[in-house]
Amino acid sequence: MTVGPQHELIETFANPRPERDYLITHTCHEFTSVCPKTGQPDFATINIEYVADGECLELKALKFYLQSFRNKGIFYEAVTNQILDDLVQASRPRRMTVIGNFNVRGGFSSVIRADYDSKESPR
Numbered sequence: 001m002t003v004g005p006q007h008e009l010i011e012t013f014a015n016p017r018p019e020r021d022y023l024i025t026h027t028c029h030e031f032t033s034v035c036p037k038t039g040q041p042d043f044a045t046i047n048i049e050y051v052a053d054g055e056c057l058e059l060k061a062l063k064f065y066l067q068s069f070r071n072k073g074i075f076y077e078a079v080t081n082q083i084l085d086d087l088v089q090a091s092r093p094r095r096m097t098v099i100g101n102f103n104v105r106g107g108f109s110s111v112i113r114a115d116y117d118s119k120e121s122p123r
Contacts, residue, residue, distance in 0.1 A: 010090035011061035015052040021094065024056065025049045028066050031100070036073035043103040044076075048087065050096035053118070057091055076102050080112040088116050 028046040035042050046066060048057070065086070069079060080100040088096055093116070100112040 011058035012055035084114040
């Protein structure tokens with residue numbers, strides 16, 4: 001399935017235990033994007049937590065997808081929600097949370113959290 005800001009391929013594989021709810025957590029410690037106001041790089045740790053339904057996220061493709069934001073001018077709030085939307089579209093999880101923990105800039109650090117629950121959100 002092709003999704004994402006650069007039309008990167010987010011690959012999935014079959015959930016080996018779809019009958020069970022279990023939490024999967026992926027952490028990207030080296031996320032970068034660009035501030036659309038200043039053109040300066042933004043650095044963050046991105047945490048992705050989800051309960052898979054039929055599909056799980058493949059990590060190599062996830063890494064390349066996240067790297068596709070490296071030169072994209074996008075605000076913290078927009079990028080966190082874009083990542084959630086794209087990953088939900090690709091994997092159709094039962095639940096997913098994306099947390100962007102953005103490094104200090106100008107004396108402020110920011111944490112942006114976006115949630116999805118298939119029971120509450122239309123697919």
